[in-house]
Amino acid sequence: MTWRKLLKAFPTVILVVDILIRIVSVAVVPRNRRPSSAMAWLMAIFVAPIPGSVLYGLLGSTKLPKDRRDKQREINSLILENTQGLDNRVPTDTQPPWFGTVVQLNRTLGAMPLIPGNTARLLPDYAGSIAAMTEAVDAAERYVHVEFYILTRDESTFLFFDALKRAHDRGVKVRVLYDHWATIRNPQGRVTRTWLRDAGIRFEEMLPFHPTKGMWRRPDLRNHRKIVVVDGDVAFTGSQNMTDPSYNKRGNIRRGLQWKDLMVRVDGPAAVGLNALFITDWYSETDELPTDAEAEPLVERRSGDDAYECQVVPSGPGFDGENNLRLFNALVYGAQERLIIASPYFVPDESMLYAITTAAERGVDVQLFACEVADQFLVYHAQRSYYETLLRAGVRIFLYEKPIVLHSKHFTVDDDVAVIGSSNMDMRSFSLNFEVSLMVRGAGFVDQVREIEADYREKSHEITLAGWLTRPAPLQVLDNVARLTAAVQ
Numbered sequence: 001m002t003w004r005k006l007l008k009a010f011p012t013v014i015l016v017v018d019i020l021i022r023i024v025s026v027a028v029v030p031r032n033r034r035p036s037s038a039m040a041w042l043m044a045i046f047v048a049p050i051p052g053s054v055l056y057g058l059l060g061s062t063k064l065p066k067d068r069r070d071k072q073r074e075i076n077s078l079i080l081e082n083t084q085g086l087d088n089r090v091p092t093d094t095q096p097p098w099f100g101t102v103v104q105l106n107r108t109l110g111a112m113p114l115i116p117g118n119t120a121r122l123l124p125d126y127a128g129s130i131a132a133m134t135e136a137v138d139a140a141e142r143y144v145h146v147e148f149y150i151l152t153r154d155e156s157t158f159l160f161f162d163a164l165k166r167a168h169d170r171g172v173k174v175r176v177l178y179d180h181w182a183t184i185r186n187p188q189g190r191v192t193r194t195w196l197r198d199a200g201i202r203f204e205e206m207l208p209f210h211p212t213k214g215m216w217r218r219p220d221l222r223n224h225r226k227i228v229v230v231d232g233d234v235a236f237t238g239s240q241n242m243t244d245p246s247y248n249k250r251g252n253i254r255r256g257l258q259w260k261d262l263m264v265r266v267d268g269p270a271a272v273g274l275n276a277l278f279i280t281d282w283y284s285e286t287d288e289l290p291t292d293a294e295a296e297p298l299v300e301r302r303s304g305d306d307a308y309e310c311q312v313v314p315s316g317p318g319f320d321g322e323n324n325l326r327l328f329n330a331l332v333y334g335a336q337e338r339l340i341i342a343s344p345y346f347v348p349d350e351s352m353l354y355a356i357t358t359a360a361e362r363g364v365d366v367q368l369f370a371c372e373v374a375d376q377f378l379v380y381h382a383q384r385s386y387y388e389t390l391l392r393a394g395v396r397i398f399l400y401e402k403p404i405v406l407h408s409k410h411f412t413v414d415d416d417v418a419v420i421g422s423s424n425m426d427m428r429s430f431s432l433n434f435e436v437s438l439m440v441r442g443a444g445f446v447d448q449v450r451e452i453e454a455d456y457r458e459k460s461h462e463i464t465l466a467g468w469l470t471r472p473a474p475l476q477v478l479d480n481v482a483r484l485t486a487a488v489q
Helices: 003-028 035-047 049-059 066-082 099-110 126-138 158-169 180-184 189-199 250-255 270-286 323-334 350-361 377-384 387-393 427-431 443-458 473-486
Strands: 115-123 143-148 173-179 202-206 227-230 234-238 258-260 263-267 308-315 338-342 365-371 396-400 404-406 410-413 417-421 433-441 460-463
Touching: 003 035, 003 049, 035 049, 035 473, 066 270, 099 308, 099 323, 099 433, 115 126, 115 270, 115 443, 126 158, 126 227, 126 234, 126 263, 143 158, 143 270, 158 173, 158 189, 173 180, 173 270, 180 189, 180 202, 189 202, 202 270, 227 270, 234 270, 234 417, 263 270, 263 433, 270 308, 270 433, 308 323, 323 350, 323 410, 323 417, 323 427, 323 433, 338 350, 338 443, 350 365, 350 387, 365 404, 365 443, 377 473, 387 396, 396 443, 410 443, 417 443, 427 433, 433 443, 443 460
Parallel strands: 143 173, 173 202, 258 404, 338 365, 365 396
Antiparallel strands: 115 263, 115 308, 143 227, 227 234, 234 263, 308 433, 338 410, 396 460, 410 417, 417 433
8 A cells, every 4th residue: 555545545444433432332331331431531531532542541640550459458458357347346335326327338449447545736836746746756666657658858848857867876666658649749859769769767768650561550549648656656647748848849839839738647446447558558669568576566555534435447449448538527417507618629529529528518618728839830720610619508618828838738627527638629638648647536626626616717817608609700611611621539
């Protein structure tokens, strides 16, 4: 066949390929996918069939490779086996009537039991939180497990890294995990990797993407967890990364952006649950399980008015379901009087949007804390597209004043239950990110969170429906277009 004939046949070939892509996509894309996400992908493919199908091939699956999911199931079985009997608790008169079913939901999905006898102290100050973790590492006798989405050695974190080195030098087992892509693309990421290697500290990069080595998966799956465990008795978790509050980025520094986070220190058996989650991620990356002597906790249950029941709830693409979304929805529907949510990236799916608006419409005092300014353009505008629906349902929305990026992720239900962790209320956290949530039952802990919420309220301005509807038309269009991109999961 001559070049002239090939060129003449080329448009026909493209047309046939175009039609085939459209037909196949209608059959393939909606399978086991929420309708909104399926429609977004189909729209992308129908507008540009070849680029859209290539993009779908790269980003269309939210699942990890089978071997990684098998490891998660293996660890879940071990956790269930080793925690038999811990969840045979007797319901008390003070717990909400729906609480037991939520506990069972978390146990079924994430394997972790609800365990009493923990103390929990909030750490709302960025530098104070790093100082508290540094102090705990300096007291370590057996092991220190560190896991962060972003982990960088900089002026704000020097003390923590120096404590890791001291622990390592005195014979404490120090293991470090960080998300490969999120940390390495930070301006201090590669320097941090070099420092860890020179210090002799064992570290692994979570979810590295090496397709040339046969390691293929969706490239934007991320491990977003933040965990520090010391000797199995003390643990920290929450929203804060181990990095400078500017994230060391020139654009953030130029704009004066500073991240505000919330961490919690847990003393007691709940630290075992956070350690089990670290071990899960370590095993997934290394095929190694720490020995029983290193992982076995020396746990003492606390007692008194400041002792709380805690349950660790892991979630992410290693699980078959969206554990965090199911937990959040169950708690929202359980709320009877007050529901207060803090989430910097609030892009709910339909089920969560209906749960929150339904709560407001049945008379629950629902409040949402979000950011007046943000670092992610599309997410920022996508979440703004939901404000009108929320305001019409009666949800009160408070925007934390710039240049602070309110990065805390937590919510409280009535005066009984609080959840704090790494998970945003957006579709990325529900489907694509590995997250950790800590559910705490206890009026004393809820009171701690309420004080934090009151501080947020003083430093935020409340938006109203009337005022929101007057924003410029181009911004409204931009918000709505950004909302469409959020569904492509």
